[in-house]
Amino acid sequence: NAGVTQTPKFQVLKTGQSMTLQCAQDMNHNSMYWYRQDPGMGLRLIYYSASEGTTDKGEVPNGYNVSRLNKREFSLRLESAAPSQTSVYFCASSEETGFYGYTFGSGTRLTVV
Amino acid sequence: TQLLEQSPQFLSIQEGENLTVYCNSSSVFSSLQWYRQEPGEGPVLLVTVVTGGEVKKLKRLTFQFGDARKDSSLHITAAQPGDTGLYLCAGVILPHKYIFGTGTRLKVLA
Numbered sequence: 601n602a603g604v605t606q607t608p609k610f611q612v613l614k615t616g617q618s619m620t621l622q623c624a625q626d627m628n629h630n631s632m633y634w635y636r637q638d639p640g641m642g643l644r645l646i647y648y649s650a651s652e653g654t655t656d657k658g659e660v661p662n663g664y665n666v667s668r669l670n671k672r673e674f675s676l677r678l679e680s681a682a683p684s685q686t687s688v689y690f691c692a693s694s695e696e697t698g699f700y701g702y703t704f705g706s707g708t709r710l711t712v713v
Numbered sequence: 714t715q716l717l718e719q720s721p722q723f724l725s726i727q728e729g730e731n732l733t734v735y736c737n738s739s740s741v742f743s744s745l746q747w748y749r750q751e752p753g754e755g756p757v758l759l760v761t762v763v764t765g766g767e768v769k770k771l772k773r774l775t776f777q778f779g780d781a782r783k784d785s786s787l788h789i790t791a792a793q794p795g796d797t798g799l800y801l802c803a804g805v806i807l808p809h810k811y812i813f814g815t816g817t818r819l820k821v822l823a
Contacts, residue, residue: 604755631809642717643756643801643813650809690755697808701746704755 602626606691606705613681613712621676621708623691631694632674633658633702634666636687643690649674650697681712717802717814725820726792734787734800734817742804742812745785747776750799750816792821 604625613619625632634646645658649668663685665677678685688709692702718737726732736745744763748756760769762778762785769776773796775788789796802814 633809640815642815643803643811645811648809656809692755697805698811699744699805699808700761701748701758701803702756703758704748706753706755 604691604693604703604705606689606708608708609706611708611710613678613710615682615712617681618677618679619681620678621689621691621710622673623675623705624673625691625693625703626672627693627703628671629693629695629703630671631696631698632668633692633694633698634664634674634676635690635692636660637690637707638687646676646689678710681710683712686710686712717804717812719800719802719814719817721817722815723818723820725822728793728821728823729791732789732792732819734789734819735784736786736802736804736814737784738804738812739783740804740806740812741782742806743782744805745778745782746803746805747785747787748801748803750801751797756799756801789819792819794821794823797821 607622633648635643647666649655652671667675691705694702720735746761747759750756760776765780765782767778773790777786800817803811
């Protein structure tokens, strides 16, 4: 039972390059999320999707776009990477609103040079 | 950025000792979760507490939700090296909206 799968695990980008982080869950969850984790800042919500076909901004959406491709997959795109986007990115999923907690993926460590 | 205050930030103890981690906020939460995160991995859900005053036990870990649903504690009895990790609390303020704590980094020495 894979849970939430993220790819890639590590990535180095040059400033201005673009890339897409992939996320897939096999738990039939309706809701999916993208977070970034930075030292001293905790986990911060970038975007979320409450159900297939819907997406909403979180706390730090600038510089990112998302696509809820189907119920299983939720991708995060950086159109023009900046050093401030160096972070560890986590995808998560939950039943409905997340009231009982999330299942997280293992993360993508992104460095923008 | 709203954050939950966790204390202590760092804790290094000997195997067999007891410890308590605290999570405090001025916000009222509809539910609160505790997660443990190991290096290179995502947070793993340990428990969800919902009712003010609720106490839940998971083997040697005891979780308590404050009566006013603004704070929580995690107590570990007879800590073991396998308990080493980053402990995060997260409070639900709205559907799909959490506030995460900055974490308590625990190291248990054998």
